[in-house]
Amino acid sequence: MRELGRPVLLSAAVVICGAVMTILDSTIVNVAIERLAVVYDARLSTIQWVSTGYLLALAAVIGLAGWAVDRFGTRRVFMTAVAAFALGSLLCGLAWSAGALIAFRVLQGLGGGLVMPVGMTILARAAGQDRMGRVMALVGVPMLLAPAIGPVLGGALLDSASWRLIFFINLPVAALALVLAARVLPRGGGEERGAPLDVLGLALLSPGLAALVAGLASPAGGALAHGVWLVLGVVLIAAFVVHALRTPHPLIDVRIFRDRVVAAATATTLLFGAAFFGSLLLLALYFQLARDLSALQTGAVLAAQGVGAMLTMPIAGKLTDRVGAGSVVRVGVALVLVGTLPFAFVAEDVPGWMLVCGLFLRGAGMGATLMPAMAAAYAAVPEVAVARAASALEIVQRAGATLGIALLAAILQHGLTVRVPGFHGTLSTVEDASPAVRSALADPLTAAAGHTFTWALILTALTLFPALLLPRRREQPDPLQAAQDLA
Structure with missing residues (x-):
């Protein structure tokens, strides 16, 4: 090696x-x-x-x-x-x-x-x-x-x-x-391989991604407006995919996803990004509002995830290069599942040390999941396609994170609306509430957070399905086959 x-x-x-x-x-x-x-x-x-x-x-x-x-x-x-x-x-x-x-x-x-x-x-x-x-x-x-x-x-x-x-x-x-x-x-590089800009692809993909983000993350508009933005985004992105399959020099070559490893790694990244990064918002809100920690204390507690990742990432990286990403990613997803369990069943009497241990396991699992999965995708792509593959993977990762944040925040807000009679505020309303109101909301917020973490647990478990398709041993890409796939 x-x-x-x-x-x-x-x-x-x-x-x-x-x-x-x-x-x-x-x-x-x-x-x-x-x-x-x-x-x-x-x-x-x-x-x-x-x-x-x-x-x-x-x-x-x-x-x-x-x-x-x-x-x-x-x-x-x-x-x-x-x-x-x-x-x-x-x-x-x-x-x-x-x-x-x-x-x-x-x-x-x-x-x-x-x-x-x-x-x-x-x-x-x-x-x-x-x-x-x-x-x-x-x-x-x-x-x-x-x-x-x-x-x-x-x-x-x-x-x-x-x-x-x-x-x-x-x-x-x-x-x-x-x-x-x-x-x-x-210095230099690029000009000799320069392809014409895919203007139509840019006109479809960029507004499509922006509309998708607007539907998921924009603070403006009601449910109907968000739904319209989401539908518009999906339609434009779907039109881009059709266009990209028909043009010789697309903005992003979606044909790279014909490769089983690239497709599996991309799906793993999407689902895991939604589950893990979406739950980061939940963790911050839970510790500050239900556990009544300050922003500084919350940051210190959440650092347990960083410690877990720091310990596993170097090991996971070496194992990925040595034996392939498949086994490493599956172990990582399992660690995140175990680490999320205490939060899916949160209650006032759950000891804080158990939650910190859960955070450590989540971080350790993240260190063995996200980067190895992305490394598997890059290893399967021929060098000539790396730049455009990087754009595609970055889009997928950010889309997964944005989707997860929007989905889990909506579930949490709905849980509060159901559990607190007369509550129709937003999450920012909860954060801005007086100490007395926040104290009254602690129990329903804890219950709503537990329900939302259960959904995060389900999303994490779904990651195992594409992870099973990742290679169990490191494979060298076949340049001839890769060239044929991209042709």
Whole structure:
């Protein structure tokens, strides 16, 4: 088994800087939404577009990543994306109104949407198929820790300094990413393989993804409006798939999913992302509202997931490169199932140590599931298709997370509506309630959370079905067959 080596480690450092910057920013901003509403004297439904606008912009440009890398090269696209994100961060910190802040968050999203798929392309090309498991584990640890650190760091900045620092904090990380990228990433590349931009595909996929996110995550509109956005998104994405199967140079080549391993890894990523990342919202709400922990205490408790992932990711990465992803992923899913059980049966008398142990097992399972599954997909894709495959996998992962958050939040809110007579508020209403009201809501919230975690448990269990199709041993892709499949 080849060692990772200095070039791969340096490439991983570049990707880690870009990934942590974008992930950390998302979680920090989510903590600051209420403060921003006060600063700009804006309605909460308006200021929530600070998060939603970012998500919409991010979804709109992900599909462009593969074409841009093939046309301009990874170095140029990555540095442009990081620079755009940094410029957006600077402008957000200087924003003078809610409208300006939302507009500058869109600029951030346009850059952030390209960072991850281009970063994954950099890793796949630097590491090769036989080292993808280890390099994905290497970058996976900070990517998992960032969402846990974000709320704690954001709370500290909001309480002790200025809200503007939640955006300015991105600037030194972006500068480091740009310096490393300029020194590490090879110049040129891409132009010789440049294919024409699939304009029709872009016109179908980008609005389709944005409509899907709007239907799942937008704070505006009622059930009918959300349903219309969802249907529009699904129709546009389906039309894109039909178009992509008929054009020689699609924006994203969906024919890669004909490969059994790629299809199984993608389905595993989708279902697991929905279950795991959707339940992260539940965990934060449960510990703060039902267990009455502060944001800082909640962040400290949730860090148990990061510790579990830190311990298993390096081991899972080595095993994935040595024996294949199948067995590793199945063990990981089983660990997440066991770790989620205490939350599916939560009650006031459940000891806190048991919940912390559950969080540790969830993190350990996540470390053995998500990155090995993605590594299996990259290992099965020929190098010429890596850039566009990275866009497809990033779309699937983000769609799964967004779907899971929307689904589980809706189930939790419905559970509260059923259990609390006369309650018709939103989750933000619960968070803003007085101490007396929050105390009265503790028991019904605990019951509603347990019911919602049961659904998260079901989603996690469904992940086992595609995971069973992942290879039990490491397989080298057949270049001739891969070329025929993509032809």
